[in-house]
Amino acid sequence: MQELGQNPGQIRGRVLSVASEAVPLIKTGGLADVVGALPGALARVGWDMRVLLPAYRSLRSKLDAMDEVWFESGLFGGDARVFAGDVAGMQVLLLDAPHLYDREGGPYTGPGGDWFDNARRFAALSWVAAQIARTGLGDWKPDILHAHDWQAGFAPAYLAYGGALGVRSVLTIHNIAFQGWAPAQALTDLRLPFEQFYPGALEYYGGLSSLKAGLVTADRITTVSPNYAAELMRPEFGMGLQGVIAQRADVVSGILNGVDTAVWSPEAEPIPYSARALKGKAANRAALCAEFGLEVPGPLAILVSRLTDQKGIDLLEATIPDFIAGGGGLAVLGSGDPALEAAVRRLEARFPGRVSVRIGYDEALSHRLFAGGDAVLVPSRFEPCGLTQMYGLAYGTVPVVSAVGGLADTVIHASPAALTAGVATGIVFHPVDAVAFGHALRGLLHLYAHKSQWAQVQKNAMKQPVGWEASAAAYAELYEGLRA
Ligand code: ADP
Numbered sequence: 516m517q518e519l520g521q522n523p524g525q526i527r528g529r530v531l532s533v534a535s536e537a538v539p540l541i542k543t544g545g546l547a548d549v550v551g552a553l554p555g556a557l558a559r560v561g562w563d564m565r566v567l568l569p570a571y572r573s574l575r576s577k578l579d580a581m582d583e584v585w586f587e588s589g590l591f592g593g594d595a596r597v598f599a600g601d602v603a604g605m606q607v608l609l610l611d612a613p614h615l616y617d618r619e620g621g622p623y624t625g626p627g628g629d630w631f632d633n634a635r636r637f638a639a640l641s642w643v644a645a646q647i648a649r650t651g652l653g654d655w656k657p658d659i660l661h662a663h664d665w666q667a668g669f670a671p672a673y674l675a676y677g678g679a680l681g682v683r684s685v686l687t688i689h690n691i692a693f694q695g696w697a698p699a700q701a702l703t704d705l706r707l708p709f710e711q712f713y714p715g716a717l718e719y720y721g722g723l724s725s726l727k728a729g730l731v732t733a734d735r736i737t738t739v740s741p742n743y744a745a746e747l748m749r750p751e752f753g754m755g756l757q758g759v760i761a762q763r764a765d766v767v768s769g770i771l772n773g774v775d776t777a778v779w780s781p782e783a784e785p786i787p788y789s790a791r792a793l794k795g796k797a798a799n800r801a802a803l804c805a806e807f808g809l810e811v812p813g814p815l816a817i818l819v820s821r822l823t824d825q826k827g828i829d830l831l832e833a834t835i836p837d838f839i840a841g842g843g844g845l846a847v848l849g850s851g852d853p854a855l856e857a858a859v860r861r862l863e864a865r866f867p868g869r870v871s872v873r874i875g876y877d878e879a880l881s882h883r884l885f886a887g888g889d890a891v892l893v894p895s896r897f898e899p900c901g902l903t904q905m906y907g908l909a910y911g912t913v914p915v916v917s918a919v920g921g922l923a924d925t926v927i928h929a930s931p932a933a934l935t936a937g938v939a940t941g942i943v944f945h946p947v948d949a950v951a952f953g954h955a956l957r958g959l960l961h962l963y964a965h966k967s968q969w970a971q972v973q974k975n976a977m978k979q980p981v982g983w984e985a986s987a988a989a990y991a992e993l994y995e996g997l998r999a
């Protein structure tokens with residue numbers, strides 16, 4: 516295999532990261548942003564990270580330019596190969612197992628919903644991750660196996676049950692709502708040891724959960740904000756796994772995500788602006804209003820999101836009419852649950868010129884929304900970290916967020932005291948219901964009307980660091996501690 520790394524003298528350690536998505540290769544949500552950003556952020560603090568992903572159909576064209584570095588015959592029903600190479604500046608390992616991944620559709624779903632064999636598909640990914648962690652690839656031998664979410668949950672388990680050979684494991688929870696459930700009968704098929712099927716180990720409500728398997732076997736557990744780490748130990752947020760996580764509290768920590776500030780910078784937009792020169796934001800707003808057919812006397816709120824229950828989208832219909840009456844407007848970019856798509860469409864039909872909706876996924880358009888919007892709405896019912904409130908901070912697009920998970924960790928509410936102290940960066944509401952959200956939107960109208968306070972909040976927001984530096988240092992410290 517070719518030597519893929521940097522000068523080994525400068526490397527503090529090596530990490531095999533395993534996940535189902537990574538920007539720029541494949542993305543359905545923030546998981547991909549984070550998995551794709553970590554290698555670069557960690558390289559800057561001396562950690563050499565390679566990312567193992569499935570070679571989905573859309574990625575198979577990359578294989579030609581990569582080197583075959585690993586082969587296993589009969590991996591959960593077919594032959595599998597791993598290819599290594601540099602893809603868009605990231606050292607990537609693609610697991611090519613056509614019987615599992617060469618299909619038309621998304622990473623988790625096909626035309627008829629979830630793939631019937633998802634448990635196997637991601638068990639295979641995890642199995643290979645554990646094998647590579649143990650044996651290394653040529654002279655590249657990882658110190659740490661870092662698994663992300665349920666798709667990689669079995670990786671620490673395979674490593675622990677098969678003998679870790681000095682490799683330590685980390686499991687990061689990006690979203691506890693997805694737990695990788697499989698029936699108990701799948702145990703043997705998934706190459707899991709029968710004697711580990713008991714409540715303290717693999718058994719989960721009579722079946723199996725890849726996420727639980729990872730939680731009970733990983734050396735360290737992290738999640739993507741300190742607040743979510745604490746929430747996960749409570750029944751309202753733990754979604755059945757709160758006890759398992761609480762039992763391992765001594766190895767659980769929260770490390771906030773960062774955002775790629777080279778990509779998410781108002782100074783890098785076509786109409787650039789900065790905290791010092793906020794005028795450019797007005798030009799972006801005018802362009803956005805023209806593009807969306809909006810005329811909004813008060814604050815223009817934006818929402819860029821998966822349209823799902825998690826995101827509190829159902830609160831909009833009860834609250835936006837009053838916000839419109841108060842002078843506000845709303846531009847939405849999102850897709851997801853058809854009922855929620857219909858709900859935002861109804862608002863658009865009811866308030867032409869004040870509410871405008873684009874159903875779909877569009878990265879470039881999302882930049883124009885952040886650059887042109889006055890405020891970004893994130894009324895999530897739960898939010899492990901959340902990235903869009905951080906884009907909002909960077910763009911002076913004041914975040915209006917529920918006080919959950921990483922939202923509570925990243926936004927400082929514009930209370931009278933915080934305004935006086937000059938530290939407010941947004942509006943935070945609790946509990947997550949239409950009454951509190953409606954109140955927050957009235958607060959937004961009010962704050963926007965006080966121009967000097969508004970400009971101060973925008974500037975405070977833009978000054979808040981949202982890059983990867985602090986998080987990368989925290990991961991490096993975690994890895995370092997594990998090796999010691
Ligand atoms: P989650 O991963 O739960 O969806 P995050 O806030 O962590 O939430 O990450 C969502 C990511 O996906 C962000 O980068 C956001 O900008 C992006 N995103 C979501 N919906 C869209 C869309 N319709 N168009 C463009 N980007 C989107």
Ligand code: GLC
Nearest residue numbers: 545546689739898899900901
């Ligand atoms: C999940 C969470 C989101 C988080 C992202 C990246 O998709 O829903 O809050 O920001 O993972 O960690």
